[in-house]
Amino acid sequence: MKRWLFIGVGLLISAMYTTYFYVVGKDFSKGDLGPLGDFIGGNINPLLTFISVVLLIDTVVIQRIATEDAKASEVEARKTIKQQSDLAAKQSFESSLFNLISLSLNESKNASITLKSGRYTGSQAFGKYIEVFESLMVSQDKTTLLSKLEELSSDALFDNLKNFSIAFKFINDYASSADKENYISITLTMMPTSLMQLLCIAYNHSKWPILLNFEKAGIFDRDSLKLYINHFL
Template sequence: MINGTLCAAVFAIFLTTAAYLVHFFLGLGYKISSESSDWGQFGDYFGGVLNPILSFIAIILLIKSLNFQNEANISLRDQLKNNEKVEMVRTFSVLFFNVIVSQKTLLKDLQVNLGSESSPIEVTGTAAILKVEREVEDLRNRGADNAGVTRYLEQIDNLDHIFGMLRSFYVAVKLVSDRLSDENGFDISDRQSQYLALVNLTDFAQIRLILMGIQFMKCHYSSYMKGNHEFLETLESVNLRTDLY
């Protein structure tokens, strides 16, 4: 584009000069004048014809230069935005997998009381989850409603281990929702892939206990996850729900 514009400028200069020579020297037979006034008139002619043409060409070059600068600025902005997104993903990954490690620690430390106050029976880990599931199924078979199951979970979770596990899982879900939001340049597929990773990286017995907590526990954490439609859709994609019991 620039080379073509420069060629057009040179051609305009050549054409203007050639037209003058052809008209006055070849057509009218004039000779080269020694009068300064004649040369002044030639300068007026030359400038009057070429100035608008060269000014127009200069404007074209200026516009082209501005377009190049604008394209460079857009590329720079895109690069900065991409760098911000990469840094955001890196920070998110560190926090996300720290929560995953925390979940594993909570499962290891899980302890519930399946006995009575006078005769406590402390059960830990995955065995505790299996026991709780059987007890909840028995309660349901005996006609217990949601409130009855909620009271049972509050009774056995005297150390708030189930509640703590539910809270930790909520932190992971909210981390995905907030850090990978549309406003930060992500979309629903990015979030759902991380929800799926969260579910798959959580022990299956533990995820069942968390879903039980979401279903029966009355707290902000369970309410938030029940209202997170993207998270619920991810659960359904792996045949899990928040109303298993």
């Protein structure tokens, strides 16, 4: 566009010279230089003013486009930084959560319960606990039975519930609302079945403060645990 503008101006100036020398002033003399200057200045100045205005408008448009591009780039950069920050935070959260779950699962190996039939450790301890509770729950007060079995078992048996309680508290406090349900499901899936049964027994017949973290996560509202809750009533 600029090139054609300058070409047009050049052609116009050439036309003015041609008109003045060959049409208007064939008998040109030094005295005609003044009128010639007035003629050229009177015609060139408006043209130069017009060109200046066009170039100024063009500069303003270019600056506006550059400013809009810079703003768009800044918005995109901020969006990218936020995405990277969110991803890093999510990865950090997941790493911490799975460390808590691994700790809970490793602690289950230290669980033990001593009965007349012998001493049981690890997953057998949880299984025996549930087995004894089921066999005596009909004939004995369940709250009293829970206390007796707690005395027979090591602290590690119930520390597993505490560890998983911490994991669910971590999810409740720090997981994003969009991902919270997914993390709760994963953590619950990784809990041993016997530990979930023990959790339901504690929910029915104890007032342990750690149960609040499970309740806040909606654990006891799930159909899979409602079966255990109803069974150990």
